[in-house]
Amino acid sequence: MTLRVAVIGAAGRMGQQVVDAVEHADGLELAGRFDVGDDLGDLGGADVAVEFTVPGASLANVLHCVEQGVHAVVGTTGWTDESLGQVRAALAVQPKVGVLIAPNFAIGAVLTMRFAAQAARFYESVEVIELHHPDKVDAPSGTAIRTAEMIAEARRAADVPSAPDATASGLDGARGARVEGVPVHAVRLRGLVAHEEVLLGSPGETLTIRHDSFDRASFMPGVLAGVRGVVDRPGLTVGLEEILDL
Ligand SMILES: NC(=O)C1=CN([C@@H]2O[C@H](COP(=O)(O)OP(=O)(O)OC[C@H]3O[C@@H](n4cnc5c(N)ncnc54)[C@H](OP(=O)(O)O)[C@@H]3O)[C@@H](O)[C@H]2O)C=CC1
Numbered sequence: 001m002t003l004r005v006a007v008i009g010a011a012g013r014m015g016q017q018v019v020d021a022v023e024h025a026d027g028l029e030l031a032g033r034f035d036v037g038d039d040l041g042d043l044g045g046a047d048v049a050v051e052f053t054v055p056g057a058s059l060a061n062v063l064h065c066v067e068q069g070v071h072a073v074v075g076t077t078g079w080t081d082e083s084l085g086q087v088r089a090a091l092a093v094q095p096k097v098g099v100l101i102a103p104n105f106a107i108g109a110v111l112t113m114r115f116a117a118q119a120a121r122f123y124e125s126v127e128v129i130e131l132h133h134p135d136k137v138d139a140p141s142g143t144a145i146r147t148a149e150m151i152a153e154a155r156r157a158a159d160v161p162s163a164p165d166a167t168a169s170g171l172d173g174a175r176g177a178r179v180e181g182v183p184v185h186a187v188r189l190r191g192l193v194a195h196e197e198v199l200l201g202s203p204g205e206t207l208t209i210r211h212d213s214f215d216r217a218s219f220m221p222g223v224l225a226g227v228r229g230v231v232d233r234p235g236l237t238v239g240l241e242e243i244l245d246l
């Protein structure tokens, strides 16, 4: 059966790549391209909508998809417990519809998060550095926030004490932002696409886990897996790892 796919944010950096990937994928057909100011309507009769827009617009777009009975695959960042709760509430009245929200669709980024969570309890210190193109509007990245949350959860479960840090004075921001106690640093640099390093340290050793997306092509296999998988997963799924059975 051919799945009809609409792309929301189709004129953007990710949206353009998704349109191209859908047009070249077996068993998928482009149902429509939507960008800022367009009426989403019935999403061109789509079975699935892929949404890559901006944090301020994503929730309304996803709620519209759910109301229309259209499954959604969402890569936009900025989700909170509150906005995820609104999606769950909308899905409760559309029990056949699936929504997949993932901060990163690159397999290496998903593995980095998983490996970092696995390693987190064995080290005294851990910090996350994310590095992106300078046109990115949010900081830190959704991936870095999720990575830090997973690290913090693993350390709590293993009763690992807070990382040592004697800093008593300095410039604001020098130690990064704290996500559940884990320092997260954001670099914006022309030439980069999307990169993340997790640094772990204990006496006499460090472990560095690094992932690089050099091209947005890296996200497309995950997006297509999400499109094919979401139609059989009613309700809200957060994270590509659920679809990949990692
Ligand atoms: N999960 C993942 O794997 C990845 C997630 N991302 C995330 O995806 C999002 C998009 O990134 P990127 O493509 O680089 O950003 P872009 O700014 O290049 O693209 C966003 C597009 O959405 C459009 N847009 C804005 N508001 C709306 C709206 N209400 N309805 C429809 N379209 C709208 C923008 O139009 P205009 O420019 O005119 O405002 C633009 O064309 C970001 O949150 C980013 O962090 C990015 C890469 C991978």
Ligand SMILES: O=C(O)C1=N[C@H](C(=O)O)C[C@H](O)C1
Binding pocket: 077, 103, 104, 132, 136, 137, 140, 141, 142, 143, 144, 193, 194, 195
């Ligand atoms: O804006 C981007 O480019 C990216 N955004 C996502 C994020 O914030 O984690 C995913 C990836 O890092 C690229």
